Amino acid sequence: MPPWSYPSALWKDLTATIWHHLTRLVLFLFSPRVLTPGTSGQQLDGDTNITPQPNIIVDKNQSSVFALIIGIDKYKNTDHFTTLRGAVNDATAFYKFLLDSRDKCGLGVPKSNVLFLEDEDATRDKILDAFESHLLKNPRIPDRGDASMILFFAGHGTRVHAPNNLISQDEMVEGICPVDERTSHGGKYVHTIPDYVLVHLLRELCEKKGQNITVIFDSCHSGGMGRGVGQARAANLDASAVPPELDSHLWMNQHPPPDARLSTTSAKTHVWLVACAANESARETIVDEPGQHQLVRGRFTKSLIEHLRTVDLENTTYLELLDRLPAWSGQTPFCGGDRRNRLLFDKKYPPTGRSAVSLMAGDNDVARERTWRVSMGVLAGVVPGTEFNVLDRDNHTVCTLVAQTVKIEETILFLKDGARPDVVIPENARAVVSDWKNNKMIMRVYVPEGFPHVGALFPTRRLPLQQGFVQATSRENAQIALRIPEDDNDSIVIERFTTIILECEPEARFPLSPRNAVLQLPAALNGIAHFNYFLERRHGSAPLDGVSLEVYRLVGNFPTREPDRRFGQNGNLVIDNQVLFKSEYGAKYGIIIRNVSSCELFPYLFIFDPTDYTIAGLYSPHSTTDPPLQSVVGEVTIGIGGQRALEFTLPRGMKKSTAFLKLFVTTKAIDIDWIQQEISPFDTDFQGRPRLAMSREVFQDTWDALTVTLTMTV
Structure with a gap:
């Protein structure tokens, strides 16, 4: 068992800056019922509660899509919130995309898996109740399963003063605006739903229901502007500070889960697509819909859905989808989350593995040659001459490209000499490194005489493609050494000679099944080589002192x-x-x-x-x-x-x-x-x-x- 433990939902996006983009993410989520747009009050029981779910036997192996869609145009407090014109239109369009069958370029989600909240139904209490009933306690979403959970939100966002004693970068917190924000309900002032509440709820969701969460929202927190055509979706900043005790019942008397490893990534499991970056605005625009009058739409959502209906969903990642969206002045859509390289609405990575990266068209005016680019560069270890195999959707090699110009964030690629100049590279192709062209950094592995798995590790004297290790001639010039322990023939002891690890953890033990050694052991050493390389990675001149x-x-x-x-x-x-x-x-x-x-x-x-x-x-x-x-x-x-x-x-x-x-x-x-x-x-x-x-x-x-x-x- 690994030596480090921590709460299983440790989020790299929990920082104050990330909250700009997460605030709406948790509240809402998913239901086994559907609300058709325009009838959103029919499934709610009273003012604040969601109708309890029936007991349902769940197939633990099922993998379904559940979605919560929220669109708010008509806020109750018109002094603080500009009435929007396109948020509900955006939510309705996304609802239709989810329900349309695959042959109609939709996602084919059953109606019973989608909950639509619009306008007066999206109150603070109902949103929080919906989160509990339709997500945390939804028996149709298997616990710790593979269900894909999608949240879409279009409406106002806000920034308000942080509660006393709450540490914040700028003494502000961000939040999503429910329809009744800044009104009174039962004699109590209705506040925004602040970011730290969403953090807590989202963590619970991930721990209970699983890691496959996608969040899409078309709003912003720039403040001071209403959302009209050409304007931003953000409330003004005149809201009251959030009381420190607000929502404290959600986390009181709770304890962190035991034995959750510090190095696990189970917490960083959601992906979000956002209409704009910090300090930018999510704008609306007028569009002509076929067979309809002109409609107001968020330009981000409109473009996003258009591309979702045209891309190959089974072979497109979130980052690849984002690359297709236009770049508007003052509005830069972006994608966040650890799994942004996974396939759309799916917990799986592309079949080529995460080491395969998206291949994009380059500037084909450079020296009148065809060029491509990949989002791997200096920090990744790519060097001039590094070779990439281009793979189609079936993982067949199309051609080989060579790194010509290596920048910090990307590499410009040219066709390798001898390749057909008219080769056709298909849309959604990916590139995977086939030859790194630098044996100096390859991990050197020493094995003693009589080591039983030499043939599995070193089948040839040449370095196989994509292999990151070679056999060392002696212990003295090796980075690791392998041996079979006397007390356990089903494991291998790894002796570490890398300085930083040697001082702390000189050995590790690798459980090995002899019948799997041919496949398992070389893959494991590639992983160890990857680990050692990036742990030791440093800049030779340390240019950023401070x-x-x-x-x-x-x-x-x-x-x-x-x-x-x-x-x-x-x-x-x-x-x-x-x-x-x-x-x-x-x-x-x-x-x-x-x-x-x-x-x-x-x-x-x-x-x-x-x-x-x-x-x-x-x-x-x-x-x-x-x-x-x-x-x-x-x-x-x-x-x-x-x-x-x-x-x-x-x-x-x-x-x-x-x-x-x-x-x-x-x-x-x-x-x-x-x-x-x-x-x-x-x-x-x-x-x-x-x-x-x-x-x-x-x-x-x-x-x-x-x-x-x-x-x-x-």
């Missing part, structure tokens, strides 16, 4: 936890890039990424677990245009205030264990979510991944990296 990673013990209760200044150096437990602490049940921790450099930066934080060689993402920016780490005084928080705190515990029987926090920072946004290694290379489900290497590099932007070692003892 970035630090701080770890704090927290005091207080959710959502007002703050650093406990009695520990460490004014609370910071990091000393000489190390954290040494004792295992203590219930102790909560948070992280601050701080920037005092002169550069605005994009941070990417991962946790590396050497016990099982897994890599999990803890934070990545929500926007590709707005750097979260401002220069000189910038900071990003993880687990503090209304965010989900970290917990570090030792499993029973262990006296010491280590993990590594790895922070990459760049001056330009990049896509490196694929660095994550969610499944342990020791797991029989692990399929391996290619080794990434680096030599000559083209630096058009700047990056840097730092590592903090976490060591816990009894």
Whole structure:
């Protein structure tokens, strides 16, 4: 069992900046009933409750789609909310897309799986009740199953003053606006539904029902503007501050789940498509609908649904869909979430694996040659000359492309010499590295004489395509060594010679079934090579001095936890890039990424677990245009205030264990979510991944990296 534990829903998007995009995400979700647009009050029982669900026997293996659609035009408080004209139209259009059959270019979702809330039905109480009845307690959604859950929201968003003692980047919290916000109900003022409440509810949803959650919303939080044609979907900022006790019943007397690993990625499971980036506006426009009068629509939703109806859903990822949307002035749609490289509305990754990346058309005016580009570059280890196989939807190789220009965030590719100049690369093709062209960074593996699996590991003296390791001639020039332990013939001991791991975890044990050794062992070593490479990855000249990673013990209760200044150096437990602490049940921790450099930066934080060689993402920016780490005084928080705190515990029987926090920072946004290694290379489900290497590099932007070692003892 891995040595690190934490609440199973640790969210990299729990930071204050990410909440710009998550606020509407949780409240609503899914129902086994349907509300036809225009009849939304028929399934609600009273003013605040949803009709209880009947007892239903659930097939644990079923994989269904459930959706909650919310569209609000007519807010009750017209002094604070401009009446919208296109939010309900957007919600209705998305509803129709879900229900239309596949031969009509829809998703083919049964009506009984969709709940539609519009206008007067989308009150604060009803939204919260709907979340519980139609999602958390919906017996038709299997617990911890594969059901795909979709949330669509169109309406007003807002920013209000944070409750007292709630740590926030700018003393504000964000929220979605229910239809009755800023009115009185039963003598009580109706507040927004704040982001930290959504965090808690979404965490519960993920823990109970599973990881396959997609969120789409067409709104913004820019403030001060109503949403009319050409205007933004955002409420003004005159709302009352949220009381600290509001919604506290949701998390009182709850305890974190036991033995949830710090390196697991089960928490980072949702994907969201958003109409605009921070400080931008989600605009409406007038469109001509066939056979209808002119309609007001959100331009994001209109374009999104048009593309959803035309793309190959089974072979298109969320990022690929986003790349198809137009770029409007002042409105930049974006996609967030760890699984944004997965196929649309599906928990599975493309059949080629996550190491396959989307292939996009390049600037074909360059030297009058055809070019393509992939979102892998310097930080990924791509070098000039790296070769990529182009795969069609059936994983057949179409041709080979070669890296010509390697930037920090992408690589420009040309056809390899000898390829047919008229080769046709199909739409939705993907590229996977076939030859890294740099043996210097290939992991060297030593095996002693008589090791029984030499043939499985090294079937040829040549380096096979996509293999990230070679046989070392001696222990002295190896990075790891393998041996069979005397007490267990069904496992392999991995001796580590890599400096940073050797000092903390000199050995690991790999359970191995002899009949699976031919397939399992090479894949496992590829995973170990991937782990070691990125753990050791650093910039030779450290150009971004001034970035630090701080770890704090927290005091207080959710959502007002703050650093406990009695520990460490004014609370910071990091000393000489190390954290040494004792295992203590219930102790909560948070992280601050701080920037005092002169550069605005994009941070990417991962946790590396050497016990099982897994890599999990803890934070990545929500926007590709707005750097979260401002220069000189910038900071990003993880687990503090209304965010989900970290917990570090030792499993029973262990006296010491280590993990590594790895922070990459760049001056330009990049896509490196694929660095994550969610499944342990020791797991029989692990399929391996290619080794990434680096030599000559083209630096058009700047990056840097730092590592903090976490060591816990009894």
